[in-house]
Amino acid sequence: MMKKWNTKDVKRTLPERLSDAHKGTYGTALIAAGSRFMPGAAVLSAIACMRSGVGKLEVGTEEAVIPYVIQHLPETTFVPGFYERLENLSFDQYRVLAAGPGREADDETEITVEAFLKTDIPVVLDAGALSKRSYQKRQGPTILTPHPGEFLRISGCEKEELKHNRQSILSNFAVQSGVTVVLKGKQTLTAFPDGEVYENTTGNSALSKGGTGDTLTGMITGMICCHENWKHAILNAVYFHGACADEWVKTKSAHTMLAHEINDLLPEVWKNLE
Incomplete structure (x- = not known):
């Protein structure tokens, strides 16, 4: 049975x-994001993560991307020589690992995902990190954030089948793969490995623009760091992502919102629900 995640649920679980908190209270997240031709994805996901409650953020990226991120988010730190040192890096100091925004599905990205999945830490995968693969049992949750086209590619199901049986297909995939799937779109669905499916109750067509998925990845990553319950963190991130778009269309056209404006809207939208 599908449940709806609404304002009352958010207020109850925020x-x-x-x-007396310090940055260590809310942990350190690592996001592997951005590339020479898509540096903006690293910027969007990094800002969203830091807006969403994390104590400290490190970004693993190509050297050419670093100046773009620093320009927009001087609070970010970086992993030196991330891809060159990847196979020898320890991830024990991180509370959440995320990969994919602004990345192609290439060897570097795949090695990153494999390294992340070997840990017991929550892992969030998006964009170039979404591939058709089997997921081994892990102590920490694995969260995939595909749009419908990406889900068709990684699941092998048909477009019409997904269109008419979205809930059951998503639930079956999550259970069989042992992952959590956030299927982005109108009434975003989140399916957990135990078979539970939640329908989001916020959002509109203002989100149908490049970069909004990168932003959601950052929000989920940051919220896992400050929530005790990782499921609540995901559901609240999806809710706030849509709620920011709903706030935008109160006074502006849905045609005009840009992904980075979600990060600008989040502080006020969050405050209104505390």
């Missing part, structure tokens, strides 16, 4: 920011 974490309190502890008065």
Whole structure:
């Protein structure tokens, strides 16, 4: 049975920011994102992550991308020589690992995903990190964030089949693969490995623009760091992602919103639900 995730659920599950907290309280996240020709994806996902409650963020990326990220988010730190040192890196210091925004599905990306999946840490995969693969059992959750086209590619199901049986197909895939799937689109669905499926109750066509998925990846990553319950973190990130778009269309055309404006809207939208 599909459930809806609504405002009441968000208010019930949002974490309190502890008065005696420090950056270590909310952990460090690592996002492997961006490439020479898609540096903006690293910027969008990084800002979204830091807006969403993480204590500290490190970005693993190509050297050419670093100046773009620093320009927009000086709070970010970087993993030196990330791809060159990848197979020898330890990930024990991170609370969440994310990969894919602004990346092609190439050897570097695949090696990154394989390294991340060997850990017991929550892993978020998007864009170039989404490939047709089998997922081994892990202690930490594996979260995939495909749009419908990406889901068709990684699942092998037919377009018409997904269109008419979205809930059951998504649930079956999540259970059989042992992953959580956030299927982006109108009424975004989130399916968990236990078979539960939730329908989001926010969002509109303003989100149908490049970069909004990168932003959602960052939001999920950051919210896992500040929520005790990782499922609530994902559902709340999806809710806020849509709620920012709903806030935008109150005074502006849905045609005009840009992905980075979700990050600008998030502080006020979040505050209104605390």
